[in-house]
Amino acid sequence: MEIVDSHHHLWDLDLFQYEWMPEDNTILHRSYLPSDLAPILEQCSVSGSVVIQADHTVEEAKFLLECANDFPWIRGVVGWVDLQDEKVGDTLDELIKLGPLVGIRHQVEEEVDENWLLRKQTLDGLKELSDRNLSYDLLVKPTHIDQIPIVCKKLPELRMVVNHIAKPNIRDRVFQPWSDSISKLEPYSNLFCKVSGMVTEADHNSWTLQDLLPFIQHVRKVFGINRLMWGSDWPVCLLAGNYQEVMDAALFGMGDMSPQEKKRFLSGTAAAFYRLE
Secondary structure (H helix, E strand, O other), X not given: XXXXXXXXXOEOOOXXXXXXXXXXXXXXXXXXXXHHHXXXXXXXXXXXXXXXXXXXXXXXXXXXXXXXXXXXXXXXXEEXXXXXXXXXXXXXXXXXXXXXXXXXXXXXXXXXXXXXXXXHHHHHHHHHHHHOOOEEEEEOOHHHHHHHHHHHHHOOOOOEEEHHHHOOOOOOOOOOOHHHHHHOOOOOOOEEEEEOOOOOOOOOOOOOHHXXXXXXXXXXXXXXXXXXXXXXXXXXXXXXXXXXHHHHHHHHHHOOOOHHHHHHHHHHHHHHHOOOO
């Protein structure tokens, strides 16, 4: 069965500054390149991937596109552009020419303005994505979830995917109000969700499969299997578990699936959503 990792990162500390990355974190604060991930993917029978931006620069997007051109198993790149730039369309057109750009992500969770996602300039930038058949990765906190339906209604042609099930506080088992907010996302067929990033929202040292279970089961109920995709969030996941452990945890949380449903979860939905070749 083909497996496509819908969410991992690559970074090079010699080329970029990752402001979110603590310099004293010995796990994260080092370069992670395609040559580091390739043997792990082979060991875990993963044949393709989508690499996700980790820096707020167009230069990093170009770097990731170069990686994809050099390593064909990187089948798509989700880069960063300034969505509020009036010339964002020109920037997107430039990046599209360089390699397999499939989408854009912005760290909404880091914005001081809680309504950044709903700004006219942001929505105008998102329209430029849908005009080019590109997708948008939503990196948000639970407090942002209620804004997502507004964007879905304003831009029904834009494919969007919630990263890391919107980062609930799994460590302290805070199920509400995250649960009720996520439930409101069910009607929007252009909205998907990644079962990813959960182990780092749990206790890094003592998380269990049971800690993750109610959260994964809830997004399965809300989105259905056809709108869920698996992602490792490597190498960030290494704070709490290795690659195989993260995949196994996601599969455990999803529960019983038919072979066809499992195929969709592990590869089919990501391939269709990102228009992977």
